[in-house]
Amino acid sequence: xxxxxxxxxxxxxxxxxxxxxxxxxxxxxxxxxxxxxxxxxxxxxxxxxxxxxxxxxxxxxxxxxxxxxxxxxxxxxxxxxxxxxxxxxxxxxxxxxxxxxxxxxxxxxxxxxxxxxxxxxxxxxxxxxxxxxxxxxxxxxxxxxxxxxxxxxxxxxxxxxxxxxxxxxxxxxxxxxxxxxxxxxxxxxxxxxxxxxxxxxxxxxxxxxxxxxxxxxxxxxxxxxxxxxxxxxxxxxxxxxxxxxxxxxxxxxxxxxxxxxxxxxxxxxxxxxxxxxxxxxxxxxxxxxxxxxxxxxxxxxxxxxxxxxxxxxxxxxxxxxxxxxxxxxxxxxxxxxxxxxxxxxxxxxxxxxxxxxxxxxxxxxxxxxxxxxxxxxxxxxxxxxxxxxxxxxxxxxxxxxxxxxxxxxxxxxxxxxxxxxxxxxxxxxxxxxxxxxxxxxxxxxxxxxxxxxxxxxxxxxxxxxxxxxxxxxxxxxxxxxxxxxxxxxxxxxxxxxxxxxxxxxxxxxxxxxxxxxxxxxxxxxxxxxxxxxxxxx
Numbered sequence: 001x002x003x004x005x006x007x008x009x010x011x012x013x014x015x016x017x018x019x020x021x022x023x024x025x026x027x028x029x030x031x032x033x034x035x036x037x038x039x040x041x042x043x044x045x046x047x048x049x050x051x052x053x054x055x056x057x058x059x060x061x062x063x064x065x066x067x068x069x070x071x072x073x074x075x076x077x078x079x080x081x082x083x084x085x086x087x088x089x090x091x092x093x094x095x096x097x098x099x100x101x102x103x104x105x106x107x108x109x110x111x112x113x114x115x116x117x118x119x120x121x122x123x124x125x126x127x128x129x130x131x132x133x134x135x136x137x138x139x140x141x142x143x144x145x146x147x148x149x150x151x152x153x154x155x156x157x158x159x160x161x162x163x164x165x166x167x168x169x170x171x172x173x174x175x176x177x178x179x180x181x182x183x184x185x186x187x188x189x190x191x192x193x194x195x196x197x198x199x200x201x202x203x204x205x206x207x208x209x210x211x212x213x214x215x216x217x218x219x220x221x222x223x224x225x226x227x228x229x230x231x232x233x234x235x236x237x238x239x240x241x242x243x244x245x246x247x248x249x250x251x252x253x254x255x256x257x258x259x260x261x262x263x264x265x266x267x268x269x270x271x272x273x274x275x276x277x278x279x280x281x282x283x284x285x286x287x288x289x290x291x292x293x294x295x296x297x298x299x300x301x302x303x304x305x306x307x308x309x310x311x312x313x314x315x316x317x318x319x320x321x322x323x324x325x326x327x328x329x330x331x332x333x334x335x336x337x338x339x340x341x342x343x344x345x346x347x348x349x350x351x352x353x354x355x356x357x358x359x360x361x362x363x364x365x366x367x368x369x370x371x372x373x374x375x376x377x378x379x380x381x382x383x384x385x386x387x388x389x390x391x392x393x394x395x396x397x398x399x400x401x402x403x404x405x406x407x408x409x410x411x412x413x414x415x416x417x418x419x420x421x422x423x424x425x426x427x428x429x430x431x432x433x434x435x436x437x438x439x440x441x442x443x444x445x446x447x448x449x450x451x452x453x454x455x456x457x458x459x460x461x462x463x464x465x466x467x468x469x470x471x472x473x474x475x476x477x478x479x480x481x482x483x484x485x486x487x488x489x490x491x492x493x494x495x496x497x498x499x500x501x502x503x504x505x506x507x508x509x510x511x512x513x514x515x516x517x518x519x520x521x522x523x524x525x526x527x528x529x530x531x532x533x534x535x536x537x
Contacts, residue, residue: 142175
């Protein structure tokens with residue numbers, strides 16, 4: 001007799017079904033794991049023996065074979081402990097065989113039989129629900145699994161209890177604190193409560209723009225960036241407020257849409273960073289140190305994990321001191337900035353993670369930081385600035401929609417009272433602009449479904465091809481200005497389209513249905529053609 005339990009393997013955020021087959025046959029006592037298990041999976045034998053012994057159970061002195069099918073797919077991680085243990089208990093008659101076959105199981109066993117959290121429960125729960133099965137997982141992951149039965153998550157206006165009841169109807173979630181509680185649940189002597197699908201608390205507090213004195217042009221740039229999801233580069237001397245400005249951008253962004261929240265949570269689940277299984281509508285803000293490696297930034301490793309670009313999905317990736325990053329690491333941003341995903345290719349695996357992030361970068365104009373200050377610049381100016389800014393390649397500059405110089409704050413500005421306009425005031429305008437974009441995309445989806453086929457843009461910065469032409473074609477004066485700019489400024493095709501995206505966002509902020517010459521002119525003013533120090537040299 002062969003007992004079967006279903007579990008999953010992960011390739012990026014994609015889920016691959018795995019069939020755990022357990023056979024107990026005659027022969028010399030042995031416990032064999034086959035199916036390309038890695039060391040963590042192979043060590044599950046000892047964890048399972050200890051966990052069963054803690055319950056007063058022992059494996060029979062016979063030949064035990066556990067096959068993880070498909071056998072040619074490498075199995076990695078500790079989440080195979082629970083399905084293997086369930087298969088063994090089904091094979092020796094402790095729990096019903098037909099019952100465990102209707103679940104997808106994953107979890108790690110402690111030596112005392114407790115179930116400890118594992119990564120990837122949310123995508124596994126979604127896979128189970130799509131195939132009409134329940135899921136068995138550790139109790140600490142129950143809240144995460146409870147969201148898995150939804151095509152999209154819409155927690156607005158619904159308390160945690162109601163959300164949990166609605167999730168439970170979509171597929172049974174068995175979240176057990178220990179192996180003993182799970183056995184009792186399957187035998188009917190104990191009923192485990194259904195976990196609740198919960199949202200992480202959000203106090204709504206962000207650093208306020210009122211703390212920033214002066215820098216009105218930079219504040220305007222932040223508003224445009226937030227309204228259209230465009231990339232931004234801040235260049236200025238030390239102490240000008242570049243990092244301070246970037247830290248205030250998340251407060252201007254609207255909350256995550258339901259489908260965005262689910263995508264973000266899936267990435268966080270794979271990285272093991274979904275705290276207490278609670279989903280959030282707060283956009284990620286990632287600010288890795290400039291010593292971050294290529295793998296840390298874009299993902300990968302021996303066991304591929306999502307990098308900072310994926311953890312910033314639908315949020316902000318802030319790279320302070322941009323030229324100080326490893327050149328290969330920052331050049332690896334080119335593909336995700338264009339495609340919204342990152343593919344990690346290895347000899348034994350190709351995995352893809354979503355990476356639709358908003359890039360905000362900050363840098364000094366040169367190594368000493370005072371290139372434009374004749375009294376403080378080094379003796380190598382302007383060559384020092386050309387060399388320093390030259391660490392960033394032209395193709396990466398070309399992918400940045402808005403570039404602004406952040407000058408030092410004047411002493412007179414520091415003595416002024418706080419500005420009257422707060423983060424909440426700017427965020428209201430951003431939210432109104434985003435609402436216009438959502439309405440426009442929805443109308444296009446109804447009137448021209450082929451135009452929106454296969455794309456789900458949430459902001460102007462994500463529009464491309466025919467869709468961009470449909471929403472951002474300027475008026476006659478705007479087209480004439482843009483044509484002259486392409487010729488005189490030597491704009492690339494990518495730069496041309498990025499100017500159109502920014503102009504469309506400026507029109508939305510003005511509540512204008514058409515993109516006018518004024519919007520094209522302002523969008524061109526934000527465009528960085530080449531490093532200024534290089535031009536001076």
